[in-house]
Amino acid sequence: MPLNSTYKDKKVISIGTVSELTGLSERQIRYYETRKLIFPERSKTGIRKYSFSDIEKLIEIANHLEEGVWTAEIRNEMKRRERALLKETPTTVT
Amino acid sequence: MPLNSTYKDKKVISIGTVSELTGLSERQIRYYETRKLIFPERSKTGIRKYSFSDIEKLIEIANHLEEGVWTAEIRNEMKRRERALLKETPTTVT
DNA sequence: CGTGTAAGGAATTCTGACACG
DNA sequence: CGTGTAAGGAATTCTGACACG
Numbered sequence: 387m388p389l390n391s392t393y394k395d396k397k398v399i400s401i402g403t404v405s406e407l408t409g410l411s412e413r414q415i416r417y418y419e420t421r422k423l424i425f426p427e428r429s430k431t432g433i434r435k436y437s438f439s440d441i442e443k444l445i446e447i448a449n450h451l452e453e454g455v456w457t458a459e460i461r462n463e464m465k466r467r468e469r470a471l472l473k474e475t476p477t478t479v480t
Numbered sequence: 481m482p483l484n485s486t487y488k489d490k491k492v493i494s495i496g497t498v499s500e501l502t503g504l505s506e507r508q509i510r511y512y513e514t515r516k517l518i519f520p521e522r523s524k525t526g527i528r529k530y531s532f533s534d535i536e537k538l539i540e541i542a543n544h545l546e547e548g549v550w551t552a553e554i555r556n557e558m559k560r561r562e563r564a565l566l567k568e569t570p571t572t573v574t
Numbered sequence: 575c576g577t578g579t580a581a582g583g584a585a586t587t588c589t590g591a592c593a594c595g
Numbered sequence: 596c597g598t599g600t601a602a603g604g605a606a607t608t609c610t611g612a613c614a615c616g
Contacts, residue, residue, distance in 0.1 A: 457575080586606080
């Protein structure tokens with residue numbers, strides 16, 4: 387995934403657009419960042435920039451939260467998943 | 481292409497970011513729009529939104545202009561190319 | 575813990591125009 | 596024709612804080 391980065395991982399979308407695309411409030415999106423769930427980049431002047439991957443991640447996060455899962459739990463699960471990906475043979479397509 | 485739209489065609493990038501990514505001035509980017517070379521969408525409040533496709537197109541436009549081609553010419557060429565694509569069997573990959 | 579909101583400031587974008595060549 | 600710029604206003608984003616549960 388990190389090597390197969392196309393447009394999906396380019397951080398170019400600002401928070402207002404992300405809010406529209408995900409249905410989440412800007413407050414929520416910023417909060418998940420403090421909880422280490424997403425990692426937007428910043429323009430020189432401090433404006434947050436997100437990728438399409440971030441948007442997908444945010445939607446997952448929202449689903450988990452609706453089910454009552456804590457952000458800390460979500461974070462653990464994401465870490466687990468990343469570790470799994472590292473061991474996996476990179477035969478994953480799309 | 482219009483059917484195979486992924487993230488590449490989603491209009492979510494604002495002009496400042498497009499300017500950075502292409503190296504063109506905002507003035508130039510807006511001007512090419514008046515010349516019917518690119519067609520950004522607008523947020524409800526009027527902010528222009530571009531796609532990665534638009535960015536690729538802009539880079540092509542810039543190359544043509546450097547060679548002294550007029551915007552009118554570039555526009556004709558783009559039209560020609562679109563017509564060609566319509567006749568083509570969709571075996572195009574990537 | 576997760577999220578809403580009002581507050582004040584800084585950065586972004588928009589349009590129409592004057593300018594030059 | 597293609598592009599720069601100053602001008603004024605509108606929309607966006609940022610942070611830190613108070614609030615509720």
